[in-house]
Amino acid sequence: MAADLEAEVQAIDKSLLECSAEEIAVKWLQTNDLQKEVYQHLAYYVPKIYCRGPNPAPQREDMLAQHVLLGPMEWYLCGEDPAFGFPKLEQANKPSHLCGRVFKVGEPTYSCRDCAVDPTCVLCMECFLGSIHKEHRYRMTTSGGGGFCDCGDTEAWKEGPYCKKHEISISETAEEEDPLVHLSEDMVARAYNIFAITFKYAVDILTWEKENELPGLEIIEKSDTYYCMLFNDEVHTYEQVIYTLQKAVNCTQKEAIGFATTVDRDGRRSVRYGDFQYCDQAKSVIVRNTSRQTKPLKVQVMHSSIVAHQSFGLKLLTWLSSIIGYSDGLRRILCQVGLQEGPDGENSSLVDKLMLCDSKLWKGARNVYHQLFMSSLLMDLKYKKLFAIRFARNYERLQSDFMKDDHDREFSIADLSIQIFTVPSLARMLITEENLMTTIIKTFMDHLRHRDIQGRFQFERYTALQAFKFRRVQSLILDLKYVLISKPTEWSDDLRHKFLEGFGAFLELLKCMQGMDPITRQVGQHIEMEPEWEAAFTLQMKLTLVISMMQDWCALDEKVLIEAYKKCLTVLMQCHSGFTDGEQPIVLSMCGHSVETIRYCVSQEKVSIHLPVSRLLAGLHVLLSKTEVAYKFPELLPLSELSPPMLIEHPLRCLVLCAQVHAGMWRRNGFSLVNQIYYYHNVKCRREMFDKDIVMLQTGVSMMDPNHFLMIMLSRFELYQIFSTPDYGKRFSTENTNKDIVQQNNTLIEEMLYLIIMIVGERFSPGIGQVNATDEIKREIIHQLSIRPMAHSELVKALPEDENRETGMESVIEEVACFKKPGLTGRGLYELKPECAKNFNLYFYHFSRAEQSKAEEAQRKLKKQNREDTALPPPALPPFCPLFASLVNILQSDVMLCIMGTILQWAVEHNGYAWSESMLQRVLHLLGMALQEEKQHLENLSEENVVTFTFTQKISRPGEAPNNSPSILAMLETLQKAPHLEVHKDMIRWILKTFNAIKKLRESSSTSPVAETEGNIIEESSRDKDKAERKRKAEIARLRREKIMAQMSEMQRHFINENKELFQQTLEELDTSASGVHDNSPVVSDAKLTALGPQQTRVAEHRQVVMCILCQEEQEVKVDSRAMVLAAFIQRSTVLSKNRNKIIPDPDILMLSKRKNNEDNKDYEYTQVMM
């Protein structure tokens, strides 16, 4: 290599080698017009050094540039030989204590999970190893390139901001000291001059767009040499580019690969060198060859002088970057030069010019100047702030440029937002002074212009361009997250004002989402095309953390919370204005209560899963309770304007939709809906979707008559008729009703009971129940571990992460679980502590169906092992916060008692279809919850309190005329003896036991006496005991038998439950085949078939029932029934067939069964019928 270089050097123009840096510098020091001198020098020499041939010669160019171009600049700057000057500068420097190391792609970075202010704060390896954080919980990642080390940034770390290396300097430098004091006045002046000239030169030449002229420089060499420059884009593939190049410039494949690689890495590469025509010819071939399907590759024929100056311009930026490394003073001067406004005012500074041209620059140029910004502007405390302001003011423009640009975000100046917005003081300053929150949100909205008539986002039928834009615009949500990530400790009026303005803009955004992607139940026929749903969910998912953070901010300041609540309510009312329009009000009445509502059926009208405004209001409502604002300033809150029926309407519809989907009523709407329901409950979304809908219902119930609430709920579940009409159930099942409908209603009733259980039982969020945040996470862990012991990683996946990517698990795990070290194989597992099992709630709202049944099984097994009864009663719950306290009354409301009574009645009568065991199980659970509630009320009784919760009293009362139904208690006693309910006996026994315990408590506390109807229970239980005593041996044997039988029936039940569809199908098949035989009784054996005459035998009518692969509904194939055409192509497998001679017996009908491998969709099994 050295020899090569020498040979090259010898070939160089002598005049270049004879240049003396010192002499030139002296000339520059004496001139009056330095810019002119320098420009002349550059105009003459740059084209002599750069771009002398078809291929770049970086070594030669670098060497000559250093000697002829940079050398004089360094001499000028130092005023002496830079070999002495730079070390002196370095010595005089009081270095900043910021590390600022810029990461390369793939370089490891470290973040401390205990001390980092947010997860974007990282350390380089060297700093990490020298810091206290290596002893903490840390996270290691590999950098995607572009960020820098935050060591020394006191805002980035809660503790230990300095590593050992960067700590040394802090004691010596005062924080706000001007670094220029360490430089001589002459030096400052010279640095200012040379930086101003070179920086401007570089910016001008890099952003230059004309092809035959240069900014402020004459083209000295008028030679006709050009380059055909090929630019990178993200549209064309490597293969396309290589193929095109081979054609266009007649190169080998290897050369073409070389060109393509450089284009991809640096963003551009000259592919031909010569006169204009020669280059232009290549250009037209490339354009022609790449413009068929897409926009053509960008190619430009450029004069060699321009390319030369651009190459040197880049070199200069890198040089500046390294020069300022010698001294913080020089760095500050460069920052000042860069941000100084030019004569054209706004946006005329060099920094602005570069930023605003970003999307026009090629990749390599962008990288170089981004690096320079990072090592200069972002390293200087004073100018970082000024730069942040420039960045924020240009934000909208930069983002718009980024939307149009096709490069990835890491190559865009827009990506610097992470460096700026995550600095807490800067973020706060930008919010108050530049209204950044509003700017970001408005910019985002501007780019999502596609709306429906109601002004909601519409993603259906997006063009490729719109889809591309949508993907890009999502990065703005990330910016919003950065701005909000560190929460203010103090609020100024300005900050309040600007935050609320931003919050208002955010509400406008959510308003465009409220009700988007509405769906209507498909009846009769399947949807033809799955509707687009992913875009809306992507948006929701990305916004989830932002929505949570908005609430966190509101929680920090009472005034802000009050205003935010008002704003949110106003927007919600706007969304729902006219939600009763055109609806005929109807009156519902039950048990002597009546309420007016609207006629609305989820199964017939439009319904949407997206209700972010309602959900945000629900979140804020909880905060009113959590921060006690609701009690401190009730007069400032619009509580009287709240209309509970309006608040609950949409969340209730959404939950009813889920229930109906589960009941199979929406099968014809396809998978898009199944997927949406899945995400609605998923750990990534549920916090701001499903969870908040439950909260909204809790809010509603706590503000209205629970009887009214329940009636509206029954009506939305389309079950009102069943419970409001006496004996409706009985009639329903005896009449010849469609079994499908009965099944459907059963599922809906089960789902509704489940929902009531959740409304009453889910009070583990601070503000709803009297709990703290750790109780909430503990409960999540307890329920996860109730399913089975889990490894750390598994557990983390099941828990929601906050904006710092933390679940909060580590702080509480030891209280609820023991870690079992891994054995010889496998992983270490967390196991639930035995004493935590009592907190297990079978109807925990975050269980999926599969998880619920696994947990039930596991917990029953555990109880059996401990020789306890297998009842899984509801756990004792924390009390509600006052704002929600009245909610518990739903349990003892008349309508609730009526619902429970009705279902128990069905169970007692045990009549076929109209009830199900899981219905009963849920009613028993609710009874248990009510008893727990009453017991707790009694136990926490203080002198002046009167217990208003008198559930025991109410369930002891028999029904009134004309029904004259027995009391709930009496029915329970009956059920305890029912042979068909063996599995529930333990639970019923537990209920009766608790009932007695409460009775005793009442007696001892002597408050409000309980009616004395239930005396027989004690007697009965003692009689039971006697009996057991006398017939002990016989009993033991019987019990054992029974236990085994119960076990078997339990297993059977499980099996049937798990394979419901199959079971149903088999039943029906049996049915049809049986009826087939019956119908065709005169059929005789084949031998005696008579086709004609009076003895004519009836031909067996072949009845065929097939199941639809989509909706799972069966239909008989008849000439006059609805047609169903399914296309299929059957051929012998070329891979799997074992016997190729075998003939398929009946190729007409092949039944294939496939199971979707989604753990949560066990219920969806598809049988494909091919005809």
Ligand SMILES: [Zn+2]
């Ligand atoms: Zn570092």
Ligand SMILES: [Zn+2]
């Ligand atoms: Zn460090």
Ligand SMILES: [Zn+2]
């Ligand atoms: Zn730490």
